[in-house]
Amino acid sequence: MTAYITGVGYSEYTRRPDADLTTSSILAQAGAEAIAEAGLTPGDIDGFGVASFTLRPDHAIDQAWRMGLSVKWLMDDANGGASAGSMLQHAVHAIDAGTARNILLVAGDLMAGDAFRSLVAEYNSATAHHLTPLPMSGPNALFAMLTQRQMEECGLRSEDYGRIAIAQREWAGLNPRAVYQEPLTMEQYLTAPVVADPLRRFDCVPPVSGGEAIVVSANPDGRAAVRVLSTRSSFNYDDQEGSGTATGVAEIATECWAEADIEPRDVGIVSVYDDYPAMVVAQLIDLGFVEKNHSVSDFISDRIASRSLPVNTSGGQLSAGQAGAAGGMHGLAETATQLLGRAGARQVEARYGVVTGYGMVLYRYGACATTTILEAVR
Structure with a gap:
């Protein structure tokens, strides 16, 4: 390329x-x-x-x-x-x-x-015909069920998801563009109102403009520039028949790593689509950052909570906000900014970055996924 x-x-x-x-x-x-x-x-x-x-x-x-x-x-x-x-x-x-x-x-x-309310009520015909009449406003309930499945499959607890939200809030504190920059504690996370069990307020992206x-x-x-080493897309990965805990990223990640000729361990910054913490976990697994038979909970504590693996350094959508379709551009813009060396107080040292996109809830969860691997050229 x-x-x-x-x-x-x-x-x-x-x-x-x-x-x-x-x-x-x-x-x-x-x-x-x-x-x-x-x-x-x-x-x-x-x-x-x-x-x-x-x-x-x-x-x-x-x-x-x-x-x-x-x-x-x-x-x-x-x-x-x-x-x-x-x-x-x-x-x-x-x-x-x-x-x-x-x-x-x-x-x-x-x-x-009414822009946001209309969007979530009439996102597509599946939403308008099958979810909104329940009433089920937006995707929260769908991803609450997906999160429950992931908790069972990976042995995760609410505290694990809390560590993701807290780590991203710490990154957001260094990002003047983030809507929410104040520190978030585990107590605040766990005592926040339940939106759709087990999702709490800080598990759900705030809509912004x-x-x-x-x-x-x-x-x-x-x-200074950022070279696109590989970029691929996956649509209707499992025809909405799977559990949703694996995304289309799983289908294209291996091809991307091979084309870029690097491995996850070479990457210095990761931006994964974070409409919910469970999707951060799902995509990091799909990308190969979590080794097989390795505790996902330990990975969250050791790599994400510690910020030794820079994940969603803008604060992600969970803290910076989700500006509609800009949510898909958010991680790409942040990773490019980091690799250009223009991230200010949150700047990390990285030659390679990986970005994922995820979205378009078709019936139960996202039907579209993308993976992009980038390299700094200075």
């Missing part, structure tokens, strides 16, 4: 957006910052991709026009937490084919008022 991430941009995450904020302005702000960081101008961008739930009725072409972009490659992706990885995969192919040289990928949403963007280029032109 010959594609590089040359710029990262952000639009501020907020729980209470200003009245004049729009989805279009969120995407434009993040995109403009990414273009500037890449050392480019809008005229240099010849490819554009968008992931958003609330941009409608507009599409990628409308947003490109509003941002003054004239491009040769265009993409809309509505696959939620897997959207950024999926767009990146297509962008890399476009660059390899010579279709474009500098592709801007943006993701974001305005989650204000905001966005992120990256520029994917054919050549870094001598600037």
Whole structure:
């Protein structure tokens, strides 16, 4: 692969957006910052991709026009937490084919008022027809059942999930963009209101408004950049017939490691999609970070809680917030920022990073997954 991430941009995450904020302005702000960081101008961008739930009725072409972009490659992706990885995969192919040289990928949403309630009630026909009438608002109950299964399979307790949430909050305390930065204690975690047993308040992502963007280029032109070593996607991994405790990452991880020619032990930063702590565990297992026959609880204590393995160094969505479809871009933007050496107080030493995307709850859990392996080029 010959594609590089040359710029990262952000639009501020907020729980209470200003009245004049729009989805279009969120995407434009993040995109403009990414273009500037890449050392480019809008005229240099010849490819554009968008992931958003609330941009409608507009599409990628409308947003490109509003941002003054004239491009040769265009993409809309509505696959939620897997959207950024999926767009990146297509962008890399476009660059390899010579279709474009500098592709801007943006993701974001305005989650204000009824936007979030409408999204979770009518996410797709399966949700609208089978879950909302129960009533079952959002995916919390589904992932509560998945968490129960994982607890039984892996011998985990609530405290184990609490250690993940607390560790990510510690990272968030170093991230000025995180919505929740104050320390979280185990007592606070365990005594928080139960949302859907065994999920408590701090197990569930807070919806926010905001966005992120990256520029994917054919050549870094001598600037600091992040090389895309491998990126793959998996859709309908088990046709919704499995337990959900293994994701589509399990299907593509081995191919990604082989293509990148590295192993999990070589990685210095990990960003896994964290709509719930159970999904952090599931994807780390699928990626091969937890060795077979090794205690998952011990892994959480020894590697995640200690932060010796940097996992979700932005604070993840659990502390930074979930900005709709930007949730899929969140980990990719953070890992690229880290590998570019621009993470400030939370900066880690890493040459390689791995990012996963996960999402689009079809009937019981996510049907889409992506895995991307990146390398710092300085």
